[in-house]
Amino acid sequence: MIRRAISVPIFMVLMFILLVAVIVPAYLFMSSTQIYSNQGSQQATGYLEGQTQEVNQVFRGNPNVYYNSSKSPYLQVLFTSIPYPLNVTQIYYYNGTTWSPVLKGSLVVAGNTFIPLPSKAFNKPIIMVSGEGNVYFLNPNTSINTVNVQGPAGKLPVYIASFVENGSKFIPVSVQVIFPTTGSSSITPQVYYVTPGTYPLTDKNQTVFLPQYGLTGTFQNWSIVGGTLSATNQLSTSVTVFSATVITAIYKAQTTKYEVQIVPKNIPLAPNVTILKRHSLLSLSLSNLSLSSLNKTIPVKIDNKTYLLNSSGIKLNLTYGYHLIQFPSYYNISFNYTSETLLKKILGKFFMYAGEINCYEFNGLSSPNSNVSIKGTDIVFVNGSGKVYGIYTQSSVYYAMLVNNSFSFPSGVSCISCRPSVIGDIAGQLIQVNNSFVIGPTTNNGVERLYFKNGTTIYFTKVYLYGPFSGQFQILDQNNPESFSQLLSNPCYIKVDYPLGTYSFNPPYSFNMNYPYYITDVQQWEYGGYEL
Structure with missing residues (x-):
C-alpha cells in the first residue's frame, strides 16, 4: 500500500514537467505563428495603401507631374500644398527601338523639381516608375491624369499601349490585342492584372x-x-x-507617296451646258432647253481636310496605305434655265436664273487602276499612282417659282403725289396655296423665290386683298384731284409666264410644277379713304 501511494505523486510530478516542457512551448509557438501571419497581411495592406495614397496625391495635382517635350525636354514636378514625397525609381524614354532608362539611381522628390531628360526624348513618350510600384505613361506635353498602373495584392500590372512612329513624331493609336489568354481581346491602351508567369500576346492589326x-x-x-x-x-x-510591366506595339508610318487624282463623276459642275430637245404638245413644236450649271466646285474631305474640287478633280500626293475620301452624300446643282419654242421665237426666249436645281446622290467610289483599291464607302488603299472617281446619280429635280406683285391705278386714274410709292411691285400682297401657306414678296421691288419638286401640284386657292395701305396720296381721278390717307386694292388676275408661253387665271386654279414659273399677282387700287 505504501509503494502504490508513493507512485501517484511521482506520476503527477512527471506530468507537470511534461506540460511545462512540451505543451506550453507548443502553444506559444502556434500563437506566435498567427501573429507573424497578421504582420505579413498588415504589411501587404500597408503597401497597397501606399500605392493608393500616392495615386490620389498625383491625380489631385500634388504633385503635378508634367512632361515638357521641347528641344530640351524635362519632367516638371510641382507641389500645390504640403509636399508628399515622390520616390521615382526610373524614367524611360522611347529611343525609336526600345525604352531607354534615364536615371542612374532612384530619386526622392520632396519639393518643386525639374528633372532634365535626354534631348533624344524630344517629342517621344516616356514612362515613369515610382517606388510604390506605380507606372505612369506620359505622351509629350501632357500631365499624369489618365493612366495609372496598380493592381490587387498578389498580382502585377501589365499596361499595353500602341503608337505610330512618323519621323520624329509618335502618334498614340488604338489597336486590338489578345492578352493574357487566347480567348480575350481588348483595345489599347489597356491595363491587365496577372500573377507572375508567361502569357501569350497577339496584336491583331x-x-x-x-x-x-x-x-x-x-x-x-x-x-x-x-x-x-x-x-x-x-x-x-x-x-x-x-514585375510591373509596360508593353508597347510600335508601328512605322508609311511615307512613300504616290500621285492620285480624285474626280467627281456624273455631276455637272460649271462650266457645263446641257442641251435637251423636248417635244411640246401645247406649242406643237420642238423646244430647245439649255441648262447651264452655276456650281463650279464640290467640297470633298480627304483625310479630314476639305478640298473644293472642280470638274477636273484634284491631284494629291498620298502616302502608301489607307486614305479617307468623303464626297457629300447629296449635293445640289443649280442651273440657269433657257428654253425656246415656236411661240417663244416670236415672244422671245424664256430665261430664269437658277430656274432648276438637281439633287445628286453619292453612290460610292470607283477606280480604274489596280494601284488604288476601294475598301469601303469612303476608304481607299493606295499602292501606287492612280485615279479615284466619286460616282453620282441624279435623284430629284426642283423647279423655281418667282413670285412678285404688280399694282396700278384703273384707267383714268393717276397719282399726283404718293408717299410711299404705290405703283409696281409692292410687298405684302399674298396668295394662298394648297390651303396651307401663302406666297408673295416681303420687300418692295423684291421677288420671292421658291422651289418645288418636279410634279408637285400647286393649287392657288385665294388672293388676299391688300390694305388698307396707309400714307399720303394725291390722286387725279377723271381730272378731279383728291387726297386720301388709305388705299385699298382689288385683285385683277394672276399672270403666269413659263417656257411654253404666257397666260392668266383667277383662283381657284391648279397646275403641276414641271417647269420654272414666273407668277405675278396683278392688283388695282380700287378704293381711297381716310383713317378714322
Missing part, C-alpha cells in the same frame, strides 16, 4: 489607319519595360511577367 493624318502604320516591333518577350518583331509573342 498588321496595319493601322490614321485618317486624321492620312497615314497608314505597319507593325514594326514590340517594346517592353519590366518583363521579357520571346520575340519582338512578330505580331504573336509570349510575355514573361515578373
Whole structure:
C-alpha cells in the first residue's frame, strides 16, 4: 500500500514537467505563428495603401507631374500644398527601338523639381516608375491624369499601349490585342492584372489607319519595360511577367507617296451646258432647253481636310496605305434655265436664273487602276499612282417659282403725289396655296423665290386683298384731284409666264410644277379713304 501511494505523486510530478516542457512551448509557438501571419497581411495592406495614397496625391495635382517635350525636354514636378514625397525609381524614354532608362539611381522628390531628360526624348513618350510600384505613361506635353498602373495584392500590372512612329513624331493609336489568354481581346491602351508567369500576346492589326493624318502604320516591333518577350518583331509573342510591366506595339508610318487624282463623276459642275430637245404638245413644236450649271466646285474631305474640287478633280500626293475620301452624300446643282419654242421665237426666249436645281446622290467610289483599291464607302488603299472617281446619280429635280406683285391705278386714274410709292411691285400682297401657306414678296421691288419638286401640284386657292395701305396720296381721278390717307386694292388676275408661253387665271386654279414659273399677282387700287 505504501509503494502504490508513493507512485501517484511521482506520476503527477512527471506530468507537470511534461506540460511545462512540451505543451506550453507548443502553444506559444502556434500563437506566435498567427501573429507573424497578421504582420505579413498588415504589411501587404500597408503597401497597397501606399500605392493608393500616392495615386490620389498625383491625380489631385500634388504633385503635378508634367512632361515638357521641347528641344530640351524635362519632367516638371510641382507641389500645390504640403509636399508628399515622390520616390521615382526610373524614367524611360522611347529611343525609336526600345525604352531607354534615364536615371542612374532612384530619386526622392520632396519639393518643386525639374528633372532634365535626354534631348533624344524630344517629342517621344516616356514612362515613369515610382517606388510604390506605380507606372505612369506620359505622351509629350501632357500631365499624369489618365493612366495609372496598380493592381490587387498578389498580382502585377501589365499596361499595353500602341503608337505610330512618323519621323520624329509618335502618334498614340488604338489597336486590338489578345492578352493574357487566347480567348480575350481588348483595345489599347489597356491595363491587365496577372500573377507572375508567361502569357501569350497577339496584336491583331498588321496595319493601322490614321485618317486624321492620312497615314497608314505597319507593325514594326514590340517594346517592353519590366518583363521579357520571346520575340519582338512578330505580331504573336509570349510575355514573361515578373514585375510591373509596360508593353508597347510600335508601328512605322508609311511615307512613300504616290500621285492620285480624285474626280467627281456624273455631276455637272460649271462650266457645263446641257442641251435637251423636248417635244411640246401645247406649242406643237420642238423646244430647245439649255441648262447651264452655276456650281463650279464640290467640297470633298480627304483625310479630314476639305478640298473644293472642280470638274477636273484634284491631284494629291498620298502616302502608301489607307486614305479617307468623303464626297457629300447629296449635293445640289443649280442651273440657269433657257428654253425656246415656236411661240417663244416670236415672244422671245424664256430665261430664269437658277430656274432648276438637281439633287445628286453619292453612290460610292470607283477606280480604274489596280494601284488604288476601294475598301469601303469612303476608304481607299493606295499602292501606287492612280485615279479615284466619286460616282453620282441624279435623284430629284426642283423647279423655281418667282413670285412678285404688280399694282396700278384703273384707267383714268393717276397719282399726283404718293408717299410711299404705290405703283409696281409692292410687298405684302399674298396668295394662298394648297390651303396651307401663302406666297408673295416681303420687300418692295423684291421677288420671292421658291422651289418645288418636279410634279408637285400647286393649287392657288385665294388672293388676299391688300390694305388698307396707309400714307399720303394725291390722286387725279377723271381730272378731279383728291387726297386720301388709305388705299385699298382689288385683285385683277394672276399672270403666269413659263417656257411654253404666257397666260392668266383667277383662283381657284391648279397646275403641276414641271417647269420654272414666273407668277405675278396683278392688283388695282380700287378704293381711297381716310383713317378714322
